[in-house]
Amino acid sequence: MDSPTTYFHWGFILISVPNLLVIAGMIVLFAIALVAPFPHGGDSDGRR
């Protein structure tokens, strides 16, 4: 717990692996939200 974390270093980019994983997870979640169908309820007159 108290040991320093590992870092991803690529050129001028320097970011801790935990932060990198959070950002990657957010991008994945955003991509899923773009393609996943939203469960629509209610009637079919264009409103819900």
Place this chain on the structure above:
Amino acid sequence: MDAAEPIPESPSSWTVRTRRAIDRHLPMDHLLPVRQPYYVGSWVYVFGVITIAALVWVVVSGVVLAFMGPQWWHDSSVGRFFNSLHFWSVQLFFIFMVLHLWGQYFMAGWRHGRAATWAIGVVIFGISILTAFTGYLSQQNFDSQFIAINAKDAMNGAGVGAFFNVLNFGQMYGLHIVLLPIGVTFLVVVHIVMVRARGVVKPIDPEGGARS
């Protein structure tokens, strides 16, 4: 006062004028609608709602931490649990706020007179960052001391060190648990009321009609 009493056309009463302004700009069927357009069914608004739910957890856990104090949140197991609850609900708050922001950016959520709603969302994001930073300074451990010592140079470099002394625990703690949370919560309420007043923005390409 009789509720059915007629109200004059140009009332001098500020309460009547306020009530009429609310009726005009935010009727109850907008504030608490029964039905919504189909495009409200979108994950981008689910992200917004999760952000609000996370904010509720942040505030509730923060109230408990403020009441019990640093000794408790560092040394007792229940205190550490609430400390973690506060930290992780903040993580969820930021993650889903940014996902909501990305979605609103790509769907140009500021269209059709909704610029103020977008701008207030951006301001909420900014104040939330300040709240998080002052939270790091309020931990009462070596982490917060290390962060404060380093942050003072950034604040002085930005020219605001005279107003925000990050080495002054009282100032940072006061900002973190009173002023900044009140600002975030107030603006979130304004943001939601503005969304309710105007409704959410229509899709750029409604029903896919303009597709070729």
